[in-house]
Structure formats: C-alpha cells, structure tokens
Amino acid sequence: MTIKNSNKGRIRRQFIILISFLVLLLIIFYLLFSYGAFESDYEDIEDKEKIDPLAADYETYYLDNSPENKQIKYGFELFTNTAKYLGPSNGKEEMIYSGNNLACNNCHLNAGTKPYSGMLIGVIKRFPQFRGRENKIGTIEDRINGCMERSMNGKELPPNGKEMKAFVAYMNWLSRHAPEDGKVEGMGYARIEIPDRAVDLEKGEKLFLKKCASCHGQDGQGIPLKYNPGYLYPPLWGEDTYNNGAGMTRVITAAEFIKTNMPYGASFNDPELTDEESYDLAGYINQKERPVKSNPEFDFPDLKKKPVSTPYPPYADPFPVSQHQLGPFQPIMDYYQKEYGITKIK
C-alpha cells in the first residue's frame, strides 16, 4: 500500500511539474510573439515591395488622428477643397494664395490617384528633379509652387509653412508603396499621336458643344459649388482659371489630359475621344482668354528646353507664335532635331 501511495504521489508531482513547464513555455512564447521576435525584417521589406502602388488604399478617412496622420488629412483637404482654404474668397486675407477658385483635384483627379491625370502616387520619390522651365534642380516644394503660381494663378506658399508641409505629407503618404525611383505606371500623362496638322478650331468648337458644354457650360465657365468656394464643374477659360504659364495651356499637354480623362469618366483603358478630337478640343479651349502670367519671359532660361506647344514667346526657333499655339508641331520638332540634336516629344 505505501509503495503504491508514494508512486501515485510521484506521478502527480511529475504531472504538476510537466503542466507548470508547459504553462511557462506558453508564457515565454506569448511574450516573444508580442515583442515581435519571430517577425524578420526581411519579410517586412518584402511585404512592402509586394504591394502594388496602384492597388493600395489611399483613403485618408480611415487614418487615426496621430499628429502625422492629421497632417496627411489636412494635405488631402487642401488638395480637394483648395479654394476653401487658399482661394481668393476664403475669408482670411493672409491665407489667400490662389488667384482662382480651382482645386488641385480638378486636374489631378481622384485626389491625385487617378492614372494619367498627373497622378501623384510616387511623386515624392521623383524629386528633387531637373526642370527645364527653371533650368535647375527643383524640390517638390518648388514643383507645388509651380502649380500655385500657374495652374492656381496665385503666389508661392512659404516652403516651411503649415500648408506646404501638409501637401508634402499627403504626397509622401501617396508615395509609400512606390519603388525607389518613384516611377509608377500612370504617372504624368499618356502620350497621344500628335496629328501632323494644325488644330481645327471649328471642329474643336463643335466637339466642345457636343461633349463638354453639358458640364463646363456653353460659355466654358463651369458651375460653382453652392456652399463653399470652388467648383462642381470647373471653368475652362476666363478670369477664374489657370493662367497662360500653366502646363494645361500647352496644346499637347491639354490634349493628353483630355484624351484619358474627359468627358468625366473616361480613362486610359476606356477613352471616349480620339487623339485628333482631343487635339482640336485642347486647341479650342486654349485659344480663349485667360489670366496672363507675369514675367513669362523669365521662364526657360535655356530656351531650347521649352516645350514646343508653350503658347508664349520667346523661342529658340523661327516659327511664329501662332504655330506654337496651334501647330503643326512636327516641323518645329524636326527643327530642334536638325539644329540642336534635341528630340522633342512635347
């Protein structure tokens, strides 16, 4: 009996020790897991690379309110409701930086995430960058101010101010899955085949009335928002739009934008217009009156780098201003090839 009893006791003790050991093991594993000991950095990096920058989530709404996220959200706000914060009638004299009531979002669609509409996914990693317009290396802040002075017909934002920092934070966040060189399919615009003829303004007008006027108005003045400064459908010419120094006043650039983005809903994979139609429309819109950029003669210190459809002189070639505005562009491009050995694509 005593032998049996002590056997039982030993087995029970061993059992308890085994259980305690297992529990201890579990606790150790749990702690190791919660401190991330089993996640290798290698996997982390791989994961980041695997996320397709075009398929990632760019909805700021779901970000929590950490200080960094607040900055990103403010950048998004400024981008989509620009006139409310920076426009001529925002209500705060010292905050008027835009000269018109456009929003960045009017040209960089879906808050800068739509392919081939000057898409900004990856943009932070594409800067600093050489710019022909200034003939020097420019920063992302310089580039944003380029759109402030031209597309927004306004003035530069202070590079260290709250608003510039918010724009940069938002673009940084949009670039988080982009490769090192910032090159993402859908950046910039999609090339069109430039017709080997001048713009046909009559065709442009007809197309405008048929395909564009329903939203932008027969007079091209768009429809303002009801309760805030800004537009439901932005104007395409007149006082309250981009000035003649903006990228959108170049017929080739505007045609590329229009082809893959307009009428609203068109896209790279599902365009509505032909290259020829986009070209005539771009020429028609850009022949209309719009604000004039001050000191345009200081743009492009090296005139050979000026895009051929820049609508204002001087030029490093003998072609008339009208041909730079309406084409045909092929003879101008051929000239740069022959005289300077420069291949022009825009």
Ligand code: HEC
């Ligand atoms: C009227 C249309 C228009 C508006 C409005 C506009 N932009 Fe742009 N933006 C352009 C065009 C066109 C380009 C490309 C120009 C070129 O190819 O030279 C561009 C280029 C850029 C780039 C560089 C993109 C790249 O891939 O290198 C940034 C950054 C940018 N814009 C930011 C802004 C911000 C911020 C705002 C608002 C404050 C704004 N833009 C408003 C038309 C516009």
Ligand code: HEC
């Ligand atoms: C269904 C309405 C609709 C139609 C039709 C339409 N657009 Fe637009 N367009 C818009 C909207 C909306 C925007 C601004 C995009 C945004 O804010 O999301 C815009 C922006 C633009 C812009 C850049 C912003 C600016 O102020 O210049 C141009 C250029 C443009 N449209 C040209 C055209 C042309 C050319 C046509 C005809 C082929 C056309 N649109 C047809 C709704 C329309």
